[in-house]
Amino acid sequence: EVHLVESGGGLVKRGGSLRLSCAASGFTFTSYTMTWVRQAPGKGLEWVSSISSGGTYIYYADSLKGRFTVSRDDAKSSLYLQINSLRADDTAVYYCARVATYCGGDCSFDYWGQGALVIVSS
Amino acid sequence: DIQMTQSPSTLSASVGDRVTITCRASENINSWLAWYQQRPGKAPKLLIYKASTLESGVPSRFSGSGSGTEFTLTIGSLQPDDFATYYCQQYNTYWTFGQGTKVEIK
Numbered sequence: 001e002v003h004l005v006e007s008g009g010g011l012v013k014r015g016g017s018l019r020l021s022c023a024a025s026g027f028t029f030t031s032y033t034m035t036w037v038r039q040a041p042g043k044g045l046e047w048v049s050s051i052s053s054g055g056t057y058i059y060y061a062d063s064l065k066g067r068f069t070v071s072r073d074d075a076k077s078s079l080y081l082q083i084n085s086l087r088a089d090d091t092a093v094y095y096c097a098r099v100a101t102y103c104g105g106d107c108s109f110d111y112w113g114q115g116a117l118v119i120v121s122s
Numbered sequence: 123d124i125q126m127t128q129s130p131s132t133l134s135a136s137v138g139d140r141v142t143i144t145c146r147a148s149e150n151i152n153s154w155l156a157w158y159q160q161r162p163g164k165a166p167k168l169l170i171y172k173a174s175t176l177e178s179g180v181p182s183r184f185s186g187s188g189s190g191t192e193f194t195l196t197i198g199s200l201q202p203d204d205f206a207t208y209y210c211q212q213y214n215t216y217w218t219f220g221q222g223t224k225v226e227i228k
Contacts, residue, residue, distance in 0.1 A: 035217070
């Protein structure tokens with residue numbers, strides 16, 4: 001069974017940094033593109049970043065480029081998101097998800113973690 | 123960037139109703155569209171991909187249609203578990219979500 005478990009969330013001061021982790025199990029992690037999606041309180045879903053298998057290709061939402069860094073450790077079946085210079089509007093639940101492969105490229109997100117809450121305080 | 127617009131933003135319905143949600147893309151995305159259901163406090167769940175293919179385990183009362191720029195999600199007979207927020211997502215070029223449609227009890 002596929003499991004994705006995020007960790008590393010919490011209360012952080014504005015201007016600080018945070019590293020989120022996502023531990024994957026139940027599938028061959030090295031074969032999949034992985035992604036981060038966030039959701040501010042009471043708001044919709046926002047795609048943040050994706051990283052291909054092996055880390056060859058990395059993508060970021062245009063509005064978030066510069067402060068976010070995605071990475072993966074295939075030996076540990078883990079995905080990471082480093083966020084620097086945290087702002088109040090980074091307050092959100094951050095989900096990791098697996099990108100399905102049925103379409104021959106990067107497709108929809110078929111499995112999601114439970115999310116990690118990041119609160120940026122002033 | 124491809125923009126996704128859902129309508130309505132909120133929908134009030136009763137158990138047993140047939141419900142339709144519309145999603146419009148700002149440019150042609152072929153059939154690279156997915157629908158997700160999100161219940162309060164939970165992670166999103168994939169319902170439909172490639173515009174009309176039902177994800178394994180999803181009840182057959184859910185269906186999707188459309189291609190190009192216009193898409194619909196239909197719930198054939200609304201059940202109590204279906205009161206939730208629904209999002210469309212394009213994956214033709216990177217990924218973009220619609221703003222969501224909340225289905226609430228009438």
